[in-house]
Amino acid sequence: MAVLNNRLVCRAAAPIRSFCTKSAETEAELGRALSSAIPAQSSKEKGRNIQWVFLGCPGVGKGTYAARLSRLLGVPHIATGDLVRQELSSRRPLASQLAGIVNQGKLISDEIIIDLLSKRLEDAQTKGDTGFILDGFPRTVRQAEILEGVTDIDLVINLKLREEALIAKCLGRRICSECGRNFNVACVDIKSEDGNPGMYMPPLLPPPQCTSKLTIRSDDTEEIVKERLRVYNDMSRAVEEFYQRRGKLLEFDLPGGIPESWPKLLHALNLNDNEDKRTAAA
Numbered sequence: 122m123a124v125l126n127n128r129l130v131c132r133a134a135a136p137i138r139s140f141c142t143k144s145a146e147t148e149a150e151l152g153r154a155l156s157s158a159i160p161a162q163s164s165k166e167k168g169r170n171i172q173w174v175f176l177g178c179p180g181v182g183k184g185t186y187a188a189r190l191s192r193l194l195g196v197p198h199i200a201t202g203d204l205v206r207q208e209l210s211s212r213r214p215l216a217s218q219l220a221g222i223v224n225q226g227k228l229i230s231d232e233i234i235i236d237l238l239s240k241r242l243e244d245a246q247t248k249g250d251t252g253f254i255l256d257g258f259p260r261t262v263r264q265a266e267i268l269e270g271v272t273d274i275d276l277v278i279n280l281k282l283r284e285e286a287l288i289a290k291c292l293g294r295r296i297c298s299e300c301g302r303n304f305n306v307a308c309v310d311i312k313s314e315d316g317n318p319g320m321y322m323p324p325l326l327p328p329p330q331c332t333s334k335l336t337i338r339s340d341d342t343e344e345i346v347k348e349r350l351r352v353y354n355d356m357s358r359a360v361e362e363f364y365q366r367r368g369k370l371l372e373f374d375l376p377g378g379i380p381e382s383w384p385k386l387l388h389a390l391n392l393n394d395n396e397d398k399r400t401a402a403a
């Protein structure tokens with residue numbers, strides 16, 4: 122399922138420069154498209170208006186944490202990777218254009234991504250949702266500038282995981298060829314050493330009916346995973362700095378698996394457990 126997402130990351134390095142040569146006019150146009158889709162600030166009166174962005178490299182578990190927070194806070198989790206996949210499986214005219222781009226391994230343009238994102242935000246607005254948690258956008262400084270030009274992002278959470286754990290997790294990914302669900306067979310168990318804390322992340326094992334049908338993505342080799350991380354780090358640094366300069370970046374080092382990380386993440390975000398329990402009970 123995460124294939125497309127990683128493909129985007131994987132091939133994103135080269136074309137960035139060409140984005141920068143585009144005119145400011147295009148940028149303003151893209152900004153206008155996005156702006157009309159973002160809920161008006163008055164929605165803040167209805168409660169808290171969360172406008173957050175999640176950053177993090179492939180395999181870090183960004184989608185999982187973003188989805189949990191979106192349920193907890195009652196705001197939509199908008200993942201651009203999902204939007205692209207949904208569009209691809211639709212019969213709309215854009216689907217065949219997108220399929221061509223993806224199959225050739227090309228980078229999906231800012232114009233298309235912003236178009237999909239605007240439509241999704243409009244849907245949310247129609248449904249009366251306030252706020253959002255973005256996942257997979259912005260990926261470049263240009264995208265961050267366009268977003269910043271149309272709305273005030275409150276917080277950017279940068280999820281990080283020790284590289285050795287991250288690589289193990291990426292290599293442990295398995296997909297069931299029958300039901301399409303994702304699992305992870307890696308058990309990360311790093312012992313504490315020289316004052317560095319240890320880390321334990323249990324595997325996410327499949328149910329018996331999936332065990333014999335697990336497949337590995339062909340690009341989940343150690344070499345490709347490391348290259349993917351290198352490309353991601355190169356590209357994301359500028360986006361992280363962009364938000365850091367604006368005082369919006371929260372760096373969060375995941376201390377382990379979900380049971381260990383989730384309460385600490387809530388604490389870092391000043392969210393309390395009561396909210397969590399209420400959601401769990403609902």
Ligand SMILES: [Zn+2]
Pocket residue numbers: 297298299300301302330331334
């Ligand atoms: Zn299965």
